[in-house]
Amino acid sequence: VSRLLRDVEVEGRRVDVRLDGGRIAEIGILTPRADEEVVDGRGGALLPGLHDHHLHLFAMAAARASVDVGEGLGGLRNAEPGGWIRGVGARESVDRHVLDALVPDRPVRVQHRSGGLWMLNSAALREVAHVLDDSSDVERDERGEPTGRLWRYDARLRPALPTTEPDLLGVVDELHLLGITSVTDATPDLDGDAVRALSGLPIPVTLLGDPGGDAPRKLLLRDHDLPPYDDLRDEVAATHARGRAVAVHCVTRESLLLTLAVLDEVGRHPDDRIEHAAVVPVPELLRGLTVVTQPAFVTTRGDDYRRDVGPHDLPHLYPYAGLLAAGVRVVASSDAPYGPLDPWEVVRAARDRELGPHERVDAGTALSSYLPGRVQVGASARLCLLHVPLAEALADPDPGLVRRATWT
């Protein structure tokens, strides 16, 4: 059965759009058919469904079942009764003694909002003792006892944790409410079960972490422990040799320069990406690469950056306009759950940022990086219908303007 979206705004023109079989079948001034469902668009903009270029679906699902401690660790006391407590969004880095004082009797693990650090209390450390290795990722005190801080430890921690079914479908609903109809999951090194679960979702998911996939392959550089140049070079060269681009996580000046040096030697794949590019002293060096940025970090973490980022890096933090001016392709994204998922908040942040105002871009530029392709005959019916014309939405970006996403 076909559907007719009447009186919608497509690229500035008010038209009717017929959907059939998950595709756009016709665009023009169209007469409704007897058997078709008609939606009155009332002049609202019809956009391609938005694509978030960098997020983490499993972590988003897990965050839905977690205690948000972004406003302070005291929130852990409000956890539902039961076994493990999982906290997310912590602003501070604390050891097990601090957590023991808050929750002495249940295992607690708290994720720093950077995503790279887990902090466990003593009860939790006892539960996971058999997966703690001798690497520097397990911080230890002078007596050799774990302090509770575990760096980049997700994969090694998982076997020791209780299994819970992540609510991935709940995440997909959340995406649709915001107008997002496809995503790129940037989690590195997914196992077979994870690849199957994400590929089976009712939304197209590009997987940077699928070891056997053909999307750019996520390489996570550990910022406090960068790999030797030769190791990274060999890994990038091997990935390119399989015809696959790389997507390299770079949040420091050092990691970016290391990556650029490696790409200079091994050559660039046209789809190579830099994830975050948090500090870019010389935008011109990134020409030919795609930068996947997170404009909302600058607004939601601005105070932390002002305090923690060195004076030499601060003027180069999360560039956007400067990269575009240098001819670099830039796409905006959320990095949810570590940044706000809402693309309309991201667009607003790109336009209004206070930190580095010279890096502002207009709302239309930021939004267009979320739009895969155009609304045209043959394109997917994964669309995003707004309540208002596009100009109005760009003047005041807000998720409440999304009327409906996807008709597949």
Ligand SMILES: [Zn+2]
């Ligand atoms: Zn990420």
